[in-house]
Amino acid sequence: MKKIKKIKIKVNGKLKVIKEGYNLLNLINNLKIPIKKVAIELNKEIVDKKKLNIIKLKTNDKIEIVHFIGGG
């Protein structure tokens, strides 16, 4: 049986283990995050939300997913 390799990434500061070959869209969908209400940063660079499916995740990638909360 072929073993699926896993990689470690950080999402909003928390360590997460995902399957190798996952792209950003897989990750966002997996987390059940409403794409329209968030912005996504990969290694401190803002990601174009239309290109999520072509960005493959690599070991040690740091992803930030942010949204609006109340506050002045």
Add this chain to the structure above:
Amino acid sequence: MSECAKAIKLSGADIVTVAVRRVNISDKKKPILMDYIDPKKVTYLPNTAGCFNSDEALRTLRLAREIGGWKLVKLEVLGDKKNLFPEMIETLKSTEVLAKEGFKVMVYCNDDPLMAKRLENSGACAIMPLAAPIGSGLGIQNKVNVKIIRNQTKLPLIIDAGLGQASDAVIAMELGCDGVLVNTAIAKAKKPFEMALAFKNAVIAGRKSYLSGRIEKRILGSPSSPSEGII
């Protein structure tokens, strides 16, 4: 969250500031602001509260733009944690960058007319001087400076930070300001909904008073009833 939405409605606010923060990925049931306050009804104003330098502020607002395509933002770069005064050098630098990137930047600043002018020249779309330190509730400490800023700019002038009660908002509006930004004074009042309503009425009263042209101040009394026909 629903209390916050109710207070915003009662206050009649057109704009509500929002902060950019991490989505809670472990607790997906946590309520989302947009489910309570419709961005189509109240304008969301992403702001950089909590940023202490230009890089952090720029990062925050670029992310904010990505969330919803908002170009109207509030810039706030703080200088120190004790009195939360704005760091004006970083603020000025950030204003220039943001304006060049196409943002419409409303800028939290100190009440210095010269600095307000420089912000205007750097592309700010609104000037937002403090009344007093954030959350202090002291009201407008430097009315003269606010008046000078009013007289020198046609940009929207909004008093940001430091108001404590409804009468502070009346004073701001009577000085010719176009609006006030209030959080703590309402959120931490014993009766927030009543205070929200009080601020709404205060802003309306202050604006009308400003537009009505007040009487001149005199040192002596002047009878308000006609003296003719006196018995």
